[in-house]
Amino acid sequence: AQSVTQLDSHVSVSEGTPVLLRCNYSSSYSPSLFWYVQHPNKGLQLLLKYTSAATLVKGINGFEAEFKKSETSFHLTKPSAHMSDAAEYFCVVSDRRSKTDTGRRALTFGSGTRLQVQP
Amino acid sequence: NAGVTQTPKFRVLKTGQSMTLLCAQDMNHEYMYWYRQDPGMGLRLIHYSVGEGTTAKGEVPDGYNVSRLKKQNFLLGLESAAPSQTSVYFCASISAGEEETQYFGPGTRLLVL
Numbered sequence: 213a214q215s216v217t218q219l220d221s222h223v224s225v226s227e228g229t230p231v232l233l234r235c236n237y238s239s240s241y242s243p244s245l246f247w248y249v250q251h252p253n254k255g256l257q258l259l260l261k262y263t264s265a266a267t268l269v270k271g272i273n274g275f276e277a278e279f280k281k282s283e284t285s286f287h288l289t290k291p292s293a294h295m296s297d298a299a300e301y302f303c304v305v306s307d308r309r310s311k312t313d314t315g316r317r318a319l320t321f322g323s324g325t326r327l328q329v330q331p
Numbered sequence: 332n333a334g335v336t337q338t339p340k341f342r343v344l345k346t347g348q349s350m351t352l353l354c355a356q357d358m359n360h361e362y363m364y365w366y367r368q369d370p371g372m373g374l375r376l377i378h379y380s381v382g383e384g385t386t387a388k389g390e391v392p393d394g395y396n397v398s399r400l401k402k403q404n405f406l407l408g409l410e411s412a413a414p415s416q417t418s419v420y421f422c423a424s425i426s427a428g429e430e431e432t433q434y435f436g437p438g439t440r441l442l443v444l
Binding site: 216221244246254255256258261263302304306308314316317318319320321322323324 | 362364366371372373374375376379381387389421423425427431432433435436437438
């Protein structure tokens, strides 16, 4: 079974400084990985996804993540934080084994990282 | 195209009462899911369906039942609500092809007293 570990439950940065949210995964096959963001009392929004194409994935709002198989990591970064980035971020792995897999294709979520952006 | 919708948005129940949460999607997706989200945790899978007429258990199925009588609808039932079921419930769907992205509904906030 796959799992996801978000290494920081809370990260605080100043506006305009870089953001790094760390995620490690465990999977017995080449996984699909995602980052979702959730603003307070809101639903989930997909930031970006990795599905075995380019290892550096660019997402919305200036975020990007790099898939590193040797380190089993999928860290989320942004060069310059904005106040509107303050939210909860979830690293997620899919249990889909391949593009032809017809299994349940459910998602396993990390416990989340709350990003605080100071003015 | 409304995407994934959930009804109701918020509900308060007393212990022992029953209710049904409705999830509807208009994207002709095969797969549908129910997750719950609790404070300090990510979403956990309750039940899922890989097609009309089929359902299966996820990681935390106890106390819940589901039905998928129509392809576009996925119902989550609580027969006898308990305070431990106080949570935010999210529905999601994906297509059966190569598309990987799960589309989430806005969530249903449930409080069981």
